[in-house]
Amino acid sequence: MPLPTTLTVVPFTPASTATSSSTVFTEKIIVTGDISHSSFHRAKEVAQAAAKLPNITTEFHALPQTAYTLRRHALQSSYSNLHASLFPHTLIELHSTTTTTHKLVNRTRKTEAKTTKKLLNVADLVTYAEGKNVAMPKATGDDVATKEHTRFLKSLGNPVVKIGFEAENADGNGEFEPLGRDVLIELFAETCPKTTRHFLQYVDGGQGGMSYLGSGVSRVVKGGWIECGEIRGPDGQLRTGNVLEDENFIHPHDPYTLHLIPSSSGPHTSTTPFMITTAAMPCFDKRYVAFGRVLEGLETLLAINGIECIHERPTRGIRIRDIEQWKEE
Structure with a gap:
């Protein structure tokens, strides 16, 4: 081939x-x-x-x-x-x-x-x-x-508490003025029903007339948390509310969460004082009951956090001027 x-x-x-x-x-x-x-x-x-x-x-x-x-x-x-x-x-x-x-x-x-x-x-x-x-x-x-804001708050299905704060004038004349916008806090009623009811009775003043209204901010830990909710009588003496057992530890202590403060006696001793975190506090997880989160009013909490303190005690008076459950107008 x-x-x-x-x-x-x-x-x-x-x-x-x-x-x-x-x-x-x-x-x-x-x-x-x-x-x-x-x-x-x-x-x-x-x-x-x-x-x-x-x-x-x-x-x-x-x-x-x-x-x-x-x-x-x-x-x-x-x-x-x-x-x-x-x-x-x-x-x-x-x-x-x-x-x-x-x-x-x-x-x-x-x-x-x-x-x-x-x-x-x-x-x-x-x-x-x-x-x-x-x-x-x-x-x-x-x-x-x-x-849309109203629709959102209603859709939460949980109670929302509105807290207004006021602070003593810097000139020291003893007069108070509103401090920022109201702080809105959602309460986790579905997962923490007992703690929510306990807190709300002092919002509404239904526990023997005891109310958070007028109670002061007692401690500010910069970059940590704000403590308030100590209720005092007309004589200035501290009034102790019902003692509440720790309900659960489901929710973590993220920034701007709400929880009650147990007494120094240890677990299951919470009464009226409460705390709002201003930073993540994982050290509180499994120790304190977180039962709410701040929805609005960060500028108010930051203003409180910025007030001068001595040994974590504000040098000016800060108190709750108004507190109520949010309702649609």
């Missing part, structure tokens, strides 16, 4: 070589904010309008003030420009993803995705939406924030 006179060389093509590629660009707008503030609801409206465009999705996190503040703090490791002063009530994350799919000669596909993240405030979000010719919704007022 004669040998061929010509030789055709076919170049080797690796199986992984792409024959074609396609690219898709998507964006996700994540709005996180204080549900009681109008800026969150404005950002939500703008994001929803932008999401009518193709390849844009949204995600919303409506939180009470305390949870928003803690969430913002947790995100600081991801964004170098996340300063509290720039995002006091609402922050928006814009995730832009480019996904490229390569079709290979062996009929398989290889997908590569690259995501960039950017932090926006409400004004930035509006500019972003206008740049895409989004039909901007009419701005809502504070009434929407109030309505």
Whole structure:
């Protein structure tokens, strides 16, 4: 058989070589904010309008003030420009993803995705939406924030207590003035029913006329906790309420949680004094009963924490000027 006179060389093509590629660009707008503030609801409206465009999705996190503040703090490791002063009530994350799919000669596909993240405030979000010719919704007022805030508090299914504090004037004239906004505290009635009922009887003044109203802040541990709730009679003598056994230790002592303070006698000796943590206190877990969390009023607690103390005792009087269960108006 004669040998061929010509030789055709076919170049080797690796199986992984792409024959074609396609690219898709998507964006996700994540709005996180204080549900009681109008800026969150404005950002939500703008994001929803932008999401009518193709390849844009949204995600919303409506939180009470305390949870928003803690969430913002947790995100600081991801964004170098996340300063509290720039995002006091609402922050928006814009995730832009480019996904490229390569079709290979062996009929398989290889997908590569690259995501960039950017932090926006409400004004930035509006500019972003206008740049895409989004039909901007009419701005809502504070009434929407109030309505959504009320709906949120009702949805908790637990009692919410509102506490107003006041502090003695710095000039020492003995007069008191309101200290910040009211502090709202959710009580964990479902998991700690006995402790919740015990606390509420001193909120409502139904235990022999004993009430937290007018009781003072007795101790401030900077970066730790605030103690109050010692009830005194007209003669100034300390009045002891019913003694409560420790109900359970289900809830951890995260920042801004509420628990009763046992006496120095040890476990199962709580009466009226209570404590609000201003930082995580894991050393209290399995020792004290946490039965509530602060929803709002962090600036008030920070103001109390900032008052000058000597040996953890405030140099100015701080007391509860108003306390009641929250009710829908």
